[in-house]
Amino acid sequence: MSQFKALLVSAEGEAFVSRVVERDTAELPAGDVLIRVQYSSLNYKDALSASGNRGVTRNYPHTPGIDAAGVVAESAVGEFAVGDEVIVTGYDLGMNTSGGYGQYIRVPASWVIKRPAGLSLRESMLLGTAGLTAALCIDKLEQAGLTPAAGQVLVTGATGGVGSIAVALLTRLGYSVAASTGKAEQGEFLRQLGAQQIVPRSDLQDGADKAMLKERWGGAVDTVGGDILFNVVKSLRYGASVACCGLTAGIGFKASVMPFILRGVNLLGVDSVELPLVVKASMWDKLSVQWKLGNLDSLAEEVTLEQLPKAIEQILAGKLVGRVLVNLG
Structure with a gap:
């Protein structure tokens, strides 16, 4: 068991409140791979989850974050070894499964791809x-x-x-x-x-x-x-x-x-959530080589978990420009 920081959204009366809290990996759902998350990003769906949209997330308290890039901490399958750098996007991550706004996630192996050689973990979440x-x-x-x-x-x-x-x-x-x-x-x-x-x-x-x-x-x-x-x-x-x-x-x-x-x-x-993993992996490969962008930093603002609620307010108000990279340290 390990303690970790996470953004937790809780229902308080009619309101939904986001706080950075200490959680334990024992609280995470069952899964094949435990990942120490280094970076996530902010998407409109994350903001909906963080604001209590039951069409995205049914049960609260909940940790949003439909993106995660990090390092394998534990693995119950042969495809992934401790220390592998990996990416998870879509499926149920951050919707009803505890997501990338926590320093750890535990997910099925069928959601995980290895980081393409042409992209760093940071670059993968800038995308x-x-x-x-x-x-x-x-x-x-x-x-x-x-x-x-x-x-x-x-x-x-x-x-x-x-x-x-x-x-x-x-x-x-x-x-x-x-x-x-x-x-x-x-x-x-x-x-x-x-x-x-x-x-x-x-x-x-x-x-x-x-x-x-x-x-x-x-x-x-x-x-x-x-x-x-x-x-x-x-x-x-x-x-x-x-x-x-x-x-x-x-x-x-x-x-x-x-x-x-x-x-x-x-x-x-176009759907990127339930897309077969092999298709996602091939597109990530393309983004890492033939379609690699050299100006990713110019697209993004980097925030910590503590700064994330303000960015969520901005995206819901239609005021956000470009990408928000979430650094989980």
Whole structure:
């Protein structure tokens, strides 16, 4: 048994309160691998869990954190040895299984991959689930035929975690990127990531009542959902695709079959949670070599567990830009 620090979210009356507490590894769920977590990151889903969203986390007290990178402390399986550096993202981590905002996690071996040689543990969590999701979106678009010659690629919610990494990755791969945001003051941040055009969010909100919009985009990564997503669908070029992975603007939209029939466009859903481990591992390998980004630190703010609740408030208020790396020491 070992004592460790963790962010614990507890229900107190109608409110949910986050505190850094001392826990014991004996309190962790059963699992094949005990991992000493060195880094985690902040995602919108973590903020929902930390604020008491029962659609994400059913039972409290709870330690959120859907990402973790660290070192194997105990292993009951042959695939992992004590001292191995590993990454865990998605599955039930941080949802209903004690997550990466604790210095230890215990999880099934089927959730764990070894750190790719081309990424440090710190770099892997600068990317985290957001980076994995952005890469999956781009990979799916390319499988559907996207190439730099197809035209400008739009990224919605571009200042967020997934959006900012998508802008950087697309630029790295030779695409011309248009970045959409409601934060006009962050234009320079997006240009530094490689965006060639800044599109105000309001431009993508007009026309929800129309069946079709003018062709604009050779492809798109949508991180926000809602009517903005279907406006993007309606403004794709003939045969183009949009990869959809987020819902901050809503889970519903006004839709028609017209763009699919008249322009042959594709709406591609992307999930990074229940994805088979072999697919996750192959994408992490790609992010560590062919798609490796050299400007990850420019995307991120680093915080301690004690500073994390303030960052959670910011992401829930829509004020966060880029990534938040959580250093668990």
